[in-house]
Amino acid sequence: MTGAARAAAPALAARGLVFGYPDSPPVFTGLALEVPAGRTLAVLGPNGGGKTTLLRLLAGSLAPAAGEVRVDGAPVGRGRRALAGLRRRVQLVFQDPDDQLFSADVRQDVSFGPLNLGLDPAAAAERVAWALDALGITALADRPTHLLSYGQRKRVVLAGALAMRPDVLLLDEPTAGLDPEGVESLLATLEGLRGHGTTLVMATHDVDLAYRWADRVLLVDRAVLAEGPAREVLADTAALAAARLRPAWAPTAARALREAGLLPDGAPDPATPEEAARLLRP
Numbered sequence: 001m002t003g004a005a006r007a008a009a010p011a012l013a014a015r016g017l018v019f020g021y022p023d024s025p026p027v028f029t030g031l032a033l034e035v036p037a038g039r040t041l042a043v044l045g046p047n048g049g050g051k052t053t054l055l056r057l058l059a060g061s062l063a064p065a066a067g068e069v070r071v072d073g074a075p076v077g078r079g080r081r082a083l084a085g086l087r088r089r090v091q092l093v094f095q096d097p098d099d100q101l102f103s104a105d106v107r108q109d110v111s112f113g114p115l116n117l118g119l120d121p122a123a124a125a126e127r128v129a130w131a132l133d134a135l136g137i138t139a140l141a142d143r144p145t146h147l148l149s150y151g152q153r154k155r156v157v158l159a160g161a162l163a164m165r166p167d168v169l170l171l172d173e174p175t176a177g178l179d180p181e182g183v184e185s186l187l188a189t190l191e192g193l194r195g196h197g198t199t200l201v202m203a204t205h206d207v208d209l210a211y212r213w214a215d216r217v218l219l220v221d222r223a224v225l226a227e228g229p230a231r232e233v234l235a236d237t238a239a240l241a242a243a244r245l246r247p248a249w250a251p252t253a254a255r256a257l258r259e260a261g262l263l264p265d266g267a268p269d270p271a272t273p274e275e276a277a278r279l280l281r282p
Helices: 003-008 050-058 080-089 106-118 121-134 150-162 180-195 207-213 238-241 249-259 273-280
Strands: 010-019 026-035 040-043 066-071 089-092 166-170 199-204 216-218 224-229
Touching: 003 273, 026 050, 026 106, 026 216, 040 050, 040 207, 050 089, 050 166, 050 216, 066 080, 080 089, 089 150, 106 121, 121 150, 150 166, 150 180, 150 216, 166 249, 180 199, 180 207, 207 249, 216 238, 224 238, 249 273
Parallel strands: 040 199, 040 216, 089 166, 166 199
Antiparallel strands: 010 026, 010 066, 216 224
């Protein structure tokens, strides 16, 4: 592939993915997706619809029965070296932080990945300091991981992924268990990563969060039900119903406000109640 063609290729793509668990119906039979570099994709669907399975296939921790994952247009092999290269560039953060925490204290846990890349201690320490600061947990650096709250453990795991400086970050329900302040802090961190060119994929069942955050949305329920710009897909009540999801608050509220003559045609849909209040303020 030429340099120009590679530059135009999606950062992450799947072609014809087929996967099923033993003694269960297939989860996917021919799934395809593309995520352009530096963009954000929200994967939405009901529990059991395949969101986590898809992230694990993209990260290489599950092997498809058929099809392939591509990074920057190049197919990812299944050999040890190929998968090690994939995990340097694509990091997956699980929903449950206890599935990924294994070191005695926070600094050790966040430094594990950079040190295993072969970085010298000074370079690894710089990455760890940056990641802890990005998540607002520098003060926890020497805290034993078993003494952290659930929200703190989630931030530590995310810091460990950030310290790898991945091209693509896959997040499985990253806001689950966080309080509202924690959610806003996480979204601000992700916005900063997007500003630096990181490609972000988030699995969630929170339609309103996806409406605020994502460039594009993929609706899945053991198949792709819809894919496209977030504000178009999440205004499609039939597609959301097929995915067993409730309508997004923002387009529903905007439609009601326009019908009442309170929101001018052409004004942007408010993504949050706070935005709606600002738009309606005299």
